[in-house]
Amino acid sequence: MRQASCPLTDLPAPDSIIAWQPAGPVTRNQFLADVHQLAERLPDGRHVLNICHNRYHFLVGLAAAIVRGKISLLPSSLTPNTVARLRHDTPDVFCLHDASLEDIDLPGVPFPAGHAPAEDILAVPEIPAEQIVAHVFTSGSTGAALIHRKTWGGLVINALSESERLGARGCALVGTVPPQHMYGFESTVLICLHGGAACWSGRPFYPADIGAALDAVPAPRALVTTPFHLRTLLEAGLALPPVDFLLSATAPLSEDLAARAEAACSAPLLEIYGCTETGQLASRRSTQTRAWQLLGEVTLCATESGHAARGGHVEGTVAISDVIELVDERHFLLHGRNADQVNIAGKRTSLGYLNQQLLEVPGVSDGVFFMPDAEPDDHATRLCACVVAPGHTRQSLLAALRSRIDTAFLPRPLVFVERLPRNAASKLPRADLLALLPGAAAPASARERHWQVPAAHPAFPGHFPGRPILPGVVLIDQAIQLADGLLPAGSTIRGLGNTKFFEPVGPGTPLVFDYAPASARARALAFEVRAGDRIIASGSLTLGQPT
Numbered sequence: 001m002r003q004a005s006c007p008l009t010d011l012p013a014p015d016s017i018i019a020w021q022p023a024g025p026v027t028r029n030q031f032l033a034d035v036h037q038l039a040e041r042l043p044d045g046r047h048v049l050n051i052c053h054n055r056y057h058f059l060v061g062l063a064a065a066i067v068r069g070k071i072s073l074l075p076s077s078l079t080p081n082t083v084a085r086l087r088h089d090t091p092d093v094f095c096l097h098d099a100s101l102e103d104i105d106l107p108g109v110p111f112p113a114g115h116a117p118a119e120d121i122l123a124v125p126e127i128p129a130e131q132i133v134a135h136v137f138t139s140g141s142t143g144a145a146l147i148h149r150k151t152w153g154g155l156v157i158n159a160l161s162e163s164e165r166l167g168a169r170g171c172a173l174v175g176t177v178p179p180q181h182m183y184g185f186e187s188t189v190l191i192c193l194h195g196g197a198a199c200w201s202g203r204p205f206y207p208a209d210i211g212a213a214l215d216a217v218p219a220p221r222a223l224v225t226t227p228f229h230l231r232t233l234l235e236a237g238l239a240l241p242p243v244d245f246l247l248s249a250t251a252p253l254s255e256d257l258a259a260r261a262e263a264a265c266s267a268p269l270l271e272i273y274g275c276t277e278t279g280q281l282a283s284r285r286s287t288q289t290r291a292w293q294l295l296g297e298v299t300l301c302a303t304e305s306g307h308a309a310r311g312g313h314v315e316g317t318v319a320i321s322d323v324i325e326l327v328d329e330r331h332f333l334l335h336g337r338n339a340d341q342v343n344i345a346g347k348r349t350s351l352g353y354l355n356q357q358l359l360e361v362p363g364v365s366d367g368v369f370f371m372p373d374a375e376p377d378d379h380a381t382r383l384c385a386c387v388v389a390p391g392h393t394r395q396s397l398l399a400a401l402r403s404r405i406d407t408a409f410l411p412r413p414l415v416f417v418e419r420l421p422r423n424a425a426s427k428l429p430r431a432d433l434l435a436l437l438p439g440a441a442a443p444a445s446a447r448e449r450h451w452q453v454p455a456a457h458p459a460f461p462g463h464f465p466g467r468p469i470l471p472g473v474v475l476i477d478q479a480i481q482l483a484d485g486l487l488p489a490g491s492t493i494r495g496l497g498n499t500k501f502f503e504p505v506g507p508g509t510p511l512v513f514d515y516a517p518a519s520a521r522a523r524a525l526a527f528e529v530r531a532g533d534r535i536i537a538s539g540s541l542t543l544g545q546p547t
Helices: 028-041 055-067 080-089 152-166 182-193 207-216 227-236 255-265 351-359 394-402 430-434 472-482
Strands: 005-007 017-021 024-027 047-050 071-074 094-097 108-110 126-128 132-137 147-151 172-175 198-200 221-225 245-248 269-275 279-285 292-294 299-303 306-310 318-320 322-326 331-337 341-344 347-350 366-370 384-388 414-416 448-452 492-496 510-515 524-531 534-544
Touching: 005 152, 017 028, 017 055, 017 182, 024 028, 028 055, 047 055, 047 080, 055 071, 055 132, 055 182, 055 198, 132 152, 132 182, 147 152, 152 182, 152 269, 152 279, 172 182, 172 207, 182 198, 182 221, 182 269, 182 279, 207 221, 207 227, 221 227, 227 245, 227 255, 245 255, 255 269, 299 322, 306 322, 347 351, 351 366, 351 384, 366 430, 394 414, 448 472, 472 510, 472 524, 472 534
Parallel strands: 017 198, 047 071, 047 094, 071 132, 094 108, 172 198, 172 221, 221 245, 245 269, 384 414
Antiparallel strands: 005 126, 017 024, 132 147, 269 279, 279 292, 292 331, 299 306, 306 318, 322 331, 341 347, 366 384, 448 510, 492 534, 510 524, 524 534
């Protein structure tokens, strides 16, 4: 039975550490002072869109909203259509940010600079357990995004269950996933409020940045990441500071990748299973068992269409969209999502299984199977696959796949790309995958990409002392990365065309990369970089075919 109220945090003492910033640790008392300062500045609107990049700022923003009785909105994306829907459904919504509004058409509230004074010992606020504190949104990949309302009591139970399973109390957590995503929200934010962990304020992406972030926090420490980030990290071959455990979610993790990660880090790798609707439900150590163990007091029950979760932190009884095989009351096997089941020529498999086989082919650094839009009734729909495999040709990769999967599931087409269009949570939006297929054109809404120049980007310290300026090569590298999903199918970036730099860029500058449409016959993708109404740079990316 849930308590009538729960404290804002269960950290036991005023000097308990809740977060780590580049300047050092943040104590519970300092955190409460920052929360009270921000809470007083929040406007009257009941709904908050918290887009803070700094994880500690997000944590303070969430807590300030809770203290004021407001609801934090956690949509799966920040596209203009999503923001327009939020504005329509919650007209009082405002946006809390720590850099800029990123062209978000909402009233903005900047995060306060610096720390609030924390001279007195502050009391920890009590929050009603039934208070709704967050609306989380499904991705909408199978239709309109759905809203799920989360109560404070449920989220507290969620965090405590995870912390107990991971042994995370007293541990510093470095996360590569954004705090706005459900996995990052649970495993790098809530677990710091209730669970005794402390989060690193940044969100490193590149392998060197991940290593630097781990080095910036004391032991015990852990890395909260995804299979994509983990694979990239291992391929970089960098020596990492010791970690006490690794945590992975958002996509299936192959046994091979799990074993390599444990060997490289000399630490156990745990997976979390869950979904937006339920939150996290179970965990496992992938190198030791295929079975998942339920968290806390969560249970699974059979239904006419499959299984449902209830108990613990789950709000009500929620149907599970995955094919589950119960082992006993506390353990189950996962056989993929119902929507991932594939039936071609009377043969059945799952996209999850196919993806695992693809990623285990030597020379494949990233890849995904997916179903295209349905063909007319007189044509059979065939699977597609997009891969990052520089050392392979189409023939060699298909030959490798034939030894692993039935020929009925071989992809047609098989598209080679330099990078897959993964979003901040390393997931692959279906629309972006479809845009990679032969003959597909990128939608107009996808031609603009946004990037907030990190204030702590490693290029700034030496370029130049006293007046940090972003090197042009970093700007071009970002233009190449953000071009994912905009290249004609089968094309790769081979070089740089006529490029000009008009104005310098400093730390924290919000940039818009605007790409000209590129057809299947195009040999270059033109781009322009803007900061507000100022043109920063322009140029073109020369295209070619993979060898």
